[in-house]
Amino acid sequence: MTRFVLRRVLQGMFSILGASVIIFVVTRLSGDPVVLMLPPEAPEAMVSQMRERLGLDLPIWQQYFMFLSDAVTGDFGNSYRWEMPVLELIRERLPATIYLASAALVFSLMLSIPFGVLSAVWRGSWFDRFAKGVAMLGQAMPNFWVGLLLIIVFAIGLEWLPAYGADTPKHVILPAIALGWYPVAAQTRIVRSAMLDVLDSDYIRMGRSVGVPEGVLIWKYAFRNAAVPLVTMMGVYFASMLGGAFVVEVVFAWPGLGRTVVEALFARDFPVVQAGVLFAALMFVAANLVVDLSYGLIDPRIRNDR
Amino acid sequence: MSLIEPIEPAAALEVRNLVTELRLRRGTLRPVDGVSFSVAKGQTLGIVGESGSGKSMTCLSLLRLLPRPGGRIAGGEVVVAGTDLTKLSDRELARDWRGRRISMVTQDPMSSLNPVYTIGDQVGAPLRYHRIARTRSDARARAAEALGKVRIPSPEARLHDYPHQFSGGMRQRVVSAMAIACAPEVMIADEPTSSLDVTIQVKMMDLYRQIQEETGVAIVLITHDMGVAASICDRIAVMYAGRIVEQGPAKELFRNPAHPYTQSLLSAIPKLGEKRKRLYALGGQPPSLTAMPKGCRFAPRCALADAKCHASYPGETNLGAGHRTNCWRVAEGGAPHAA
Ligand SMILES: Nc1ncnc2c1ncn2[C@@H]1O[C@H](COP(=O)(O)OP(=O)(O)O)[C@@H](O)[C@H]1O
Ligand code: SF4
Ligand SMILES: [Mg+2]
Numbered sequence: 001m002t003r004f005v006l007r008r009v010l011q012g013m014f015s016i017l018g019a020s021v022i023i024f025v026v027t028r029l030s031g032d033p034v035v036l037m038l039p040p041e042a043p044e045a046m047v048s049q050m051r052e053r054l055g056l057d058l059p060i061w062q063q064y065f066m067f068l069s070d071a072v073t074g075d076f077g078n079s080y081r082w083e084m085p086v087l088e089l090i091r092e093r094l095p096a097t098i099y100l101a102s103a104a105l106v107f108s109l110m111l112s113i114p115f116g117v118l119s120a121v122w123r124g125s126w127f128d129r130f131a132k133g134v135a136m137l138g139q140a141m142p143n144f145w146v147g148l149l150l151i152i153v154f155a156i157g158l159e160w161l162p163a164y165g166a167d168t169p170k171h172v173i174l175p176a177i178a179l180g181w182y183p184v185a186a187q188t189r190i191v192r193s194a195m196l197d198v199l200d201s202d203y204i205r206m207g208r209s210v211g212v213p214e215g216v217l218i219w220k221y222a223f224r225n226a227a228v229p230l231v232t233m234m235g236v237y238f239a240s241m242l243g244g245a246f247v248v249e250v251v252f253a254w255p256g257l258g259r260t261v262v263e264a265l266f267a268r269d270f271p272v273v274q275a276g277v278l279f280a281a282l283m284f285v286a287a288n289l290v291v292d293l294s295y296g297l298i299d300p301r302i303r304n305d306r
Numbered sequence: 307m308s309l310i311e312p313i314e315p316a317a318a319l320e321v322r323n324l325v326t327e328l329r330l331r332r333g334t335l336r337p338v339d340g341v342s343f344s345v346a347k348g349q350t351l352g353i354v355g356e357s358g359s360g361k362s363m364t365c366l367s368l369l370r371l372l373p374r375p376g377g378r379i380a381g382g383e384v385v386v387a388g389t390d391l392t393k394l395s396d397r398e399l400a401r402d403w404r405g406r407r408i409s410m411v412t413q414d415p416m417s418s419l420n421p422v423y424t425i426g427d428q429v430g431a432p433l434r435y436h437r438i439a440r441t442r443s444d445a446r447a448r449a450a451e452a453l454g455k456v457r458i459p460s461p462e463a464r465l466h467d468y469p470h471q472f473s474g475g476m477r478q479r480v481v482s483a484m485a486i487a488c489a490p491e492v493m494i495a496d497e498p499t500s501s502l503d504v505t506i507q508v509k510m511m512d513l514y515r516q517i518q519e520e521t522g523v524a525i526v527l528i529t530h531d532m533g534v535a536a537s538i539c540d541r542i543a544v545m546y547a548g549r550i551v552e553q554g555p556a557k558e559l560f561r562n563p564a565h566p567y568t569q570s571l572l573s574a575i576p577k578l579g580e581k582r583k584r585l586y587a588l589g590g591q592p593p594s595l596t597a598m599p600k601g602c603r604f605a606p607r608c609a610l611a612d613a614k615c616h617a618s619y620p621g622e623t624n625l626g627a628g629h630r631t632n633c634w635r636v637a638e639g640g641a642p643h644a645a
Contacts, residue, residue, distance in 0.1 A: 123375075124375075201417060202412060202414055202417040202418045203417060203418055203419055203420040203421070204420075205371055205412070205418075206412070206418045206419070206420075206481065206484065207420065207428075207431065208371060208400070208404065209369055209371055209404055209405060209409060209410045209485075210404060210405030210409060210431060210432035210435075210484050210485065210487070210488075211400050211401065211403070211404040211405035211406055211432055211435050211436055212400075212405075212431050212432075212435055213400055213401075213435060214396070214400065216435075221420055221423070224422050224423075225420070225421065225422055299421070299422055
């Protein structure tokens with residue numbers, strides 16, 4: 001078990017390192033931040049002085065190692081735009097993103113679990129087709145589009161829910177739907193096919209043969225087994241929620257890390273982009289690790305084997 | 307000399323003219339086509355026959371556990387304690403009958419237990435849902451008792467274990483404990499030991515006998531091992547292509563098999579000292595469900611078949627003492643002997 005955890009942690013560190021290299025190179029390909037920071041009529045000398053101050057005159061590999069050696073001590077530099085330590089900016093914005101991604105994941109599970117389970121129980125029925133339709137709709141529409149539709153219908157049209165900001169618990173509903181609808185199709189498919197297998201199994205028939213009620217058979221005996229592949233994918237879903245949050249946060253003016261990074265990208269605020277992506281990668285890895293460790297809670301066979 | 311046959315003891319289970327259909331995309335099959343038998347309290351009926359003859363489908367029909375969608379009982383009655391189970395709703399059947407008064411053990415002990423729940427939970431389930439145990443701790447105590455009945459060592463300690471921590475033989479005992487936990491009147495055992503070692507098979511069969519002596523449960527035992535059938539069963543029914551072709555008291559049936567199919571089954575049993583063989587010295591294949599012969603279903607493989615056999619199905623001939631068979635040669639008098 002310890003060996004397994006260690007291996008996963010090491011793998012995760014390599015992923016994060018890889019992500020940091022890629023984003024470092026990409027940001028520098030996006031253009032020169034100094035051009036945006038100074039007025040167009042600024043003299044050449046001022047521009048090069050600014051570059052020097054930010055360390056942008058050095059070769060890229062040297063910049064990278066400086067960034068890395070600072071980063072391991074927890075220093076991500078200052079935002080060009082906000083003139084404040086990047087770490088502080090992230091600490092301020094990250095919780096809102098995690099909150100939104102969690103709410104979106106909960107929403108997706110609230111749909112996909114009943115959809116998947118009941119589609120399997122009533123395979124080939126109108127419900128099976130209905131659930132598939134609703135799930136596919138979410139997958140077919142890009143999430144900014146879903147976000148706009150939700151705003152038009154529920155915020156502007158019906159005036160049921162707020163569209164912008166994050167002041168009350170109600171504010172998270174529309175962005176969570178916009179973000180959480182997309183993975184419903186994949187999750188429903190996983191639950192449905194796992195349930196189909198399990199419902200046909202000998203142990204469900206055995207349970208039925210001793211008089212266990214159908215509801216208990218489905219939601220307790222079968223679902224606990226069918227949940228294993230879903231839980232396996234949970235880290236991936238949570239990570240994709242974090243990724244998707246970048247766009248949805250912009251649409252709903254959600255004060256999270258995603259919107260901060262997108263804005264920073266347009267402003268060529270390199271330190272913020274780098275640190276933001278690094279944190280997203282970190283959360284991705286952490287989410288997967290937690291999931292790996294949690295299988296054991298569901299499936300006793302894994303608990304004992306490792 | 308008495309003209310009156312001995313009265314058979316009261317039946318715990320009586321099956322009359324059971325017909326089971328499977329509706330598949332390519333058409334409707336009838337794996338069970340007019341099966342009748344009964345089992346008395348405290349007795350064991352063995353059902354024997356080649357694989358594919360409809361034994362498992364018969365078992366599943368008794369508890370209405372047929373594959374869904376597609377499987378259904380198309381006719382007949384399954385009577386336990388005066389109630390026809392085929393007429394009950396699914397809810398009634400689950401609430402008052404399955405596991406409570408009639409239960410089932412199937413072939414594969416490896417897959418019959420839920421991998422993510424403890425043995426205590428699973429053996430306790432019938433006790434809780436049938437309200438025999440009112441509390442969790444009562445269910446545990448009674449589950450341990452049931453595990454003790456099937457001779458699992460230190461049952462209390464094993465309540466918290468998971469199925470993967472048991473050997474195949476022990477799992478089959480756990481499954482049997484689930485089946486007998488509520489002391490049902492009827493237990494169906496569909497080849498309960500065929501996936502186990504021979505020595506374990508013998509132990510399981512002894513165990514079923516002991517449980518039967520203690521509780522008086524009527525057992526329907528499916529087996530393709532004629533040796534097992536001879537050693538444990540009070541009565542034997544021989545199934546062929548969805549129908550029972552001969553049934554009677556075990557001793558009588560082994561001594562005087564009337565149906566040519568039964569005779570060929572018995573001639574395939576190894577004599578003492580001979581190396582053990584599986585059933586079957588009989589040539590050819592049983593008929594396909596999609597192309598059933600119009601007359602006797604055994605006719606294509608029967609050495610005694612004539613035009614009449616091919617033309618129409620033989621009615622039942624009563625040979626006395628509950629020994630019955632469906633064969634034109636027997637009906638015409640004179641025991642056939644070809645095998
Ligand atoms: N799910 C199914 N779909 C189609 N045919 C089936 C199915 N289950 C059983 N059968 C057919 O029903 C017949 C009886 O099978 P079964 O009751 O399992 O036989 P046995 O238990 O005597 O070996 C066989 O011909 C088998 O092919
Ligand atoms: S009825 Fe005819 S074909 Fe069928 S078993 Fe008897 S003799 Fe053979
Ligand atoms: Mg079978």
